[in-house]
Amino acid sequence: MSDKYVELDFAKLDIERQKRRGCSEAVFCECKTNEQLIKIFKTFHEHGQNVIGTRVTPEQAQALLEEFSDIKYNSAARVVTLVQSDISKTGEIAICTGGTGDIPVAEEAAAVAEFYGSNVKKYYDVGVAGIHRLFDKIDEIRKANVIIAVAGMEGALGGILAGLVDKPVIAVPTSVGYGASFKGLSSLLTMLNSCAEGLTVVNIDNGFNAGYSAAQINRLISGGKN
Numbered sequence: 001m002s003d004k005y006v007e008l009d010f011a012k013l014d015i016e017r018q019k020r021r022g023c024s025e026a027v028f029c030e031c032k033t034n035e036q037l038i039k040i041f042k043t044f045h046e047h048g049q050n051v052i053g054t055r056v057t058p059e060q061a062q063a064l065l066e067e068f069s070d071i072k073y074n075s076a077a078r079v080v081t082l083v084q085s086d087i088s089k090t091g092e093i094a095i096c097t098g099g100t101g102d103i104p105v106a107e108e109a110a111a112v113a114e115f116y117g118s119n120v121k122k123y124y125d126v127g128v129a130g131i132h133r134l135f136d137k138i139d140e141i142r143k144a145n146v147i148i149a150v151a152g153m154e155g156a157l158g159g160i161l162a163g164l165v166d167k168p169v170i171a172v173p174t175s176v177g178y179g180a181s182f183k184g185l186s187s188l189l190t191m192l193n194s195c196a197e198g199l200t201v202v203n204i205d206n207g208f209n210a211g212y213s214a215a216q217i218n219r220l221i222s223g224g225k226n
Contacts, residue, residue, distance in 0.1 A: 006043050010036055013043055026112075026208065029080075030055040034063040041068060041082055050087070052115045053080040054108060054208050077107035077207075081115055089119045091222035093214045094144035096134070096161065098127030098151030101176040105207040106150040109172065112211030113148075118218045128156045138164055145221040146214040150207070152176025155187025158201070159194035168217055171201045172210045 006013040017025050027040055037053065037060055044051040045068065053064075061073040064080055072081050093113050097106045103124055110120045123141060126134040134157075141147060142165050150172040151157035158171025171194075173187035180186060184204035191201040202209045 006047070008039060008043065011040060013040060024050045024052075026212075027051060027053040028055060029053045029057070029060055032060075034060055037064060038067050041071070045082060045084070048084050050085055050115070051082045052112065054078065054112070056080050074107070074111050076104065077111035078104070079108060079111040079115075081111070083115075087115065087117055089114065089117055091146075091218040092119045092121060092144045093146045093148060093211075093218050094121050094123060094141045095148045095150065096123045096126050096141065096157060098125075098149075098153065098155075098157045099129075099176065100125050102150045102152055102174045105172055105174050105205050106148070108207030109148050109150065109211035109214070110207075112208050113215045113218075116212060116215035116219075118215045126157070127151060128154075128160065131160070134160070141165065142167070145218045146170065148172060148210045148214055150174060150210070152184060152187050153181060155190040158191045158199055159196045162194065162196035162199040167198075168214075169196075169199050170210045170214055171199055172207060173201070173204050175205055 014025050029037055056078050061080055064071050065073060095106050095110050097103055113120050123137050126137060147161055147167055147169045149158035149161045149169055152174035155173050158169060162169040171191040173184045173191055175184035188204055
Protein backbone atom coordinates (compact mmCIF):
# COMPACT_ATOMS: atom_id res chain seq x y z
CA MET A 1 0.00 0.00 0.00
CA SER A 2 1.25 3.48 -0.93
CA ASP A 3 0.51 6.46 1.30
CA LYS A 4 -1.31 7.91 -1.72
CA TYR A 5 -3.36 4.94 -2.88
CA VAL A 6 -4.45 1.48 -1.84
CA GLU A 7 -3.76 -1.28 -4.33
CA LEU A 8 -6.32 -4.03 -4.69
CA ASP A 9 -6.12 -6.88 -7.16
CA PHE A 10 -8.30 -5.01 -9.63
CA ALA A 11 -8.08 -1.33 -8.63
CA LYS A 12 -5.88 1.36 -7.12
CA LEU A 13 -7.96 3.48 -4.73
CA ASP A 14 -7.01 7.14 -4.60
CA ILE A 15 -7.12 7.83 -0.86
CA GLU A 16 -5.28 11.14 -1.28
CA ARG A 17 -7.81 12.67 -3.66
CA GLN A 18 -9.60 14.72 -0.97
CA LYS A 19 -6.32 16.33 0.07
CA ARG A 20 -5.12 16.85 -3.51
CA ARG A 21 -8.31 18.01 -5.22
CA GLY A 22 -10.65 19.03 -2.41
CA CYS A 23 -13.16 16.35 -3.43
CA SER A 24 -13.17 12.74 -2.32
CA GLU A 25 -13.20 9.67 -4.56
CA ALA A 26 -16.02 8.72 -6.90
CA VAL A 27 -16.61 5.16 -8.07
CA PHE A 28 -18.14 4.40 -11.46
CA CYS A 29 -20.06 1.26 -10.55
CA GLU A 30 -21.15 0.16 -14.01
CA CYS A 31 -19.25 -2.96 -15.16
CA LYS A 32 -18.04 -3.77 -11.64
CA THR A 33 -19.11 -6.89 -9.79
CA ASN A 34 -20.82 -6.80 -6.42
CA GLU A 35 -17.74 -8.34 -4.85
CA GLN A 36 -15.48 -5.67 -6.33
CA LEU A 37 -17.74 -2.87 -5.12
CA ILE A 38 -17.96 -4.29 -1.60
CA LYS A 39 -14.17 -4.50 -1.42
CA ILE A 40 -13.78 -0.94 -2.75
CA PHE A 41 -16.29 0.55 -0.33
CA LYS A 42 -14.90 -1.49 2.57
CA THR A 43 -11.44 -0.08 1.92
CA PHE A 44 -12.68 3.50 1.86
CA HIS A 45 -14.73 2.77 4.96
CA GLU A 46 -11.62 1.54 6.79
CA HIS A 47 -9.84 4.77 5.86
CA GLY A 48 -12.70 6.88 7.20
CA GLN A 49 -13.37 8.50 3.84
CA ASN A 50 -16.53 9.70 2.15
CA VAL A 51 -17.19 8.06 -1.21
CA ILE A 52 -19.89 8.27 -3.87
CA GLY A 53 -20.77 5.58 -6.39
CA THR A 54 -22.55 6.35 -9.66
CA ARG A 55 -24.51 4.30 -12.22
CA VAL A 56 -25.47 1.81 -9.54
CA THR A 57 -27.89 -0.98 -10.42
CA PRO A 58 -30.56 -2.03 -7.90
CA GLU A 59 -28.73 -5.34 -7.45
CA GLN A 60 -25.44 -3.58 -6.71
CA ALA A 61 -27.17 -1.23 -4.30
CA GLN A 62 -28.80 -4.12 -2.45
CA ALA A 63 -25.45 -5.88 -2.05
CA LEU A 64 -23.88 -2.71 -0.62
CA LEU A 65 -26.82 -2.00 1.68
CA GLU A 66 -26.58 -5.49 3.11
CA GLU A 67 -22.88 -5.00 3.80
CA PHE A 68 -22.85 -1.43 5.17
CA SER A 69 -25.36 0.14 7.55
CA ASP A 70 -24.25 3.70 6.74
CA ILE A 71 -24.60 3.58 2.94
CA LYS A 72 -27.46 5.53 1.35
CA TYR A 73 -29.01 4.66 -2.00
CA ASN A 74 -30.71 7.21 -4.25
CA SER A 75 -32.57 5.09 -6.80
CA ALA A 76 -33.69 8.08 -8.89
CA ALA A 77 -30.07 9.19 -9.34
CA ARG A 78 -28.64 5.65 -9.41
CA VAL A 79 -26.16 6.80 -6.77
CA VAL A 80 -24.88 5.40 -3.47
CA THR A 81 -23.08 7.49 -0.86
CA LEU A 82 -20.96 6.53 2.12
CA VAL A 83 -20.60 9.58 4.35
CA GLN A 84 -18.35 9.32 7.41
CA SER A 85 -17.41 12.99 7.73
CA ASP A 86 -20.14 15.62 7.81
CA ILE A 87 -20.66 17.51 4.57
CA SER A 88 -21.35 21.22 5.02
CA LYS A 89 -23.22 22.78 2.11
CA THR A 90 -22.68 26.20 0.64
CA GLY A 91 -24.02 28.43 -2.13
CA GLU A 92 -26.68 27.31 -4.58
CA ILE A 93 -26.85 25.38 -7.84
CA ALA A 94 -30.00 25.47 -9.98
CA ILE A 95 -30.73 22.31 -11.96
CA CYS A 96 -33.21 22.65 -14.81
CA THR A 97 -34.59 20.02 -17.16
CA GLY A 98 -36.27 20.35 -20.51
CA GLY A 99 -38.73 17.55 -19.73
CA THR A 100 -39.64 14.86 -17.26
CA GLY A 101 -37.64 12.29 -19.23
CA ASP A 102 -34.44 14.19 -18.40
CA ILE A 103 -34.95 13.90 -14.64
CA PRO A 104 -32.80 10.78 -14.04
CA VAL A 105 -29.72 12.58 -15.40
CA ALA A 106 -30.63 15.71 -13.44
CA GLU A 107 -31.01 13.66 -10.27
CA GLU A 108 -27.51 12.27 -10.74
CA ALA A 109 -26.18 15.82 -11.10
CA ALA A 110 -28.08 16.91 -7.99
CA ALA A 111 -26.88 14.01 -5.86
CA VAL A 112 -23.27 14.59 -6.91
CA ALA A 113 -23.44 18.36 -6.31
CA GLU A 114 -24.89 17.81 -2.85
CA PHE A 115 -22.28 15.18 -1.99
CA TYR A 116 -19.56 17.65 -2.91
CA GLY A 117 -20.97 20.37 -0.68
CA SER A 118 -23.52 22.42 -2.63
CA ASN A 119 -27.12 23.36 -1.97
CA VAL A 120 -29.34 22.45 -4.91
CA LYS A 121 -32.68 23.73 -6.18
CA LYS A 122 -34.53 21.87 -8.93
CA TYR A 123 -36.62 23.30 -11.76
CA TYR A 124 -37.96 20.38 -13.76
CA ASP A 125 -39.96 20.34 -17.01
CA VAL A 126 -39.24 23.93 -18.07
CA GLY A 127 -38.31 23.19 -21.68
CA VAL A 128 -38.95 25.10 -24.88
CA ALA A 129 -42.24 23.37 -25.69
CA GLY A 130 -43.79 25.56 -22.99
CA ILE A 131 -41.18 28.21 -22.43
CA HIS A 132 -43.48 30.30 -20.24
CA ARG A 133 -42.78 27.71 -17.54
CA LEU A 134 -39.11 28.71 -17.63
CA PHE A 135 -39.90 32.42 -17.61
CA ASP A 136 -42.07 31.91 -14.51
CA LYS A 137 -39.01 30.61 -12.63
CA ILE A 138 -36.21 32.63 -14.21
CA ASP A 139 -35.89 35.14 -11.35
CA GLU A 140 -35.40 32.29 -8.89
CA ILE A 141 -32.95 30.53 -11.19
CA ARG A 142 -30.86 33.70 -11.50
CA LYS A 143 -30.17 33.62 -7.75
CA ALA A 144 -28.03 30.48 -8.13
CA ASN A 145 -24.24 30.66 -8.49
CA VAL A 146 -24.24 28.01 -11.22
CA ILE A 147 -26.97 26.59 -13.45
CA ILE A 148 -27.15 23.09 -14.91
CA ALA A 149 -29.39 22.66 -17.97
CA VAL A 150 -30.34 19.05 -18.73
CA ALA A 151 -32.16 18.40 -22.01
CA GLY A 152 -32.66 15.84 -24.73
CA MET A 153 -34.55 16.08 -28.03
CA GLU A 154 -33.09 19.19 -29.74
CA GLY A 155 -31.29 20.33 -26.53
CA ALA A 156 -32.17 24.02 -26.78
CA LEU A 157 -32.56 24.65 -23.04
CA GLY A 158 -28.87 25.21 -22.34
CA GLY A 159 -28.44 27.97 -24.91
CA ILE A 160 -31.67 29.68 -23.89
CA LEU A 161 -30.66 29.74 -20.22
CA ALA A 162 -27.17 30.97 -21.05
CA GLY A 163 -28.75 33.87 -22.95
CA LEU A 164 -30.91 34.85 -19.98
CA VAL A 165 -28.55 34.76 -17.00
CA ASP A 166 -25.17 36.18 -15.93
CA LYS A 167 -24.00 32.95 -14.27
CA PRO A 168 -22.05 29.95 -15.58
CA VAL A 169 -24.32 27.44 -17.32
CA ILE A 170 -23.37 23.78 -17.70
CA ALA A 171 -25.38 21.96 -20.35
CA VAL A 172 -26.00 18.22 -20.22
CA PRO A 173 -27.37 16.59 -23.38
CA THR A 174 -29.46 13.50 -22.70
CA SER A 175 -30.25 10.47 -24.82
CA VAL A 176 -33.99 11.21 -24.56
CA GLY A 177 -35.68 11.56 -27.94
CA TYR A 178 -36.88 9.87 -31.11
CA GLY A 179 -34.65 8.30 -33.77
CA ALA A 180 -33.22 11.48 -35.30
CA SER A 181 -31.95 12.56 -31.91
CA PHE A 182 -29.36 9.79 -32.37
CA LYS A 183 -29.31 8.85 -28.67
CA GLY A 184 -28.35 12.35 -27.58
CA LEU A 185 -26.02 13.35 -30.41
CA SER A 186 -28.52 15.91 -31.74
CA SER A 187 -28.79 17.53 -28.32
CA LEU A 188 -25.02 17.47 -27.86
CA LEU A 189 -24.40 19.20 -31.20
CA THR A 190 -27.03 21.85 -30.49
CA MET A 191 -25.37 22.66 -27.18
CA LEU A 192 -21.87 22.69 -28.64
CA ASN A 193 -22.99 25.03 -31.42
CA SER A 194 -24.87 27.46 -29.20
CA CYS A 195 -24.08 31.12 -29.81
CA ALA A 196 -24.84 31.99 -26.17
CA GLU A 197 -21.68 32.92 -24.26
CA GLY A 198 -20.73 31.13 -21.06
CA LEU A 199 -22.20 27.75 -21.96
CA THR A 200 -20.09 24.73 -21.07
CA VAL A 201 -21.14 21.31 -22.36
CA VAL A 202 -20.46 17.88 -20.87
CA ASN A 203 -20.94 14.46 -22.40
CA ILE A 204 -24.28 12.80 -23.15
CA ASP A 205 -26.12 11.74 -19.97
CA ASN A 206 -23.12 12.81 -17.86
CA GLY A 207 -24.93 14.19 -14.84
CA PHE A 208 -21.94 13.26 -12.70
CA ASN A 209 -19.51 15.61 -14.41
CA ALA A 210 -22.05 18.43 -14.51
CA GLY A 211 -22.72 18.12 -10.78
CA TYR A 212 -19.02 17.83 -9.94
CA SER A 213 -17.98 20.81 -12.06
CA ALA A 214 -20.86 22.94 -10.81
CA ALA A 215 -19.92 22.15 -7.21
CA GLN A 216 -16.32 23.24 -7.84
CA ILE A 217 -17.46 26.55 -9.34
CA ASN A 218 -20.02 27.10 -6.61
CA ARG A 219 -17.43 26.44 -3.91
CA LEU A 220 -15.06 29.02 -5.40
CA ILE A 221 -17.83 31.62 -5.69
CA SER A 222 -19.07 30.94 -2.15
CA GLY A 223 -15.58 30.86 -0.66
CA GLY A 224 -16.35 27.51 0.96
CA LYS A 225 -14.36 24.32 1.32
CA ASN A 226 -15.43 20.67 1.29
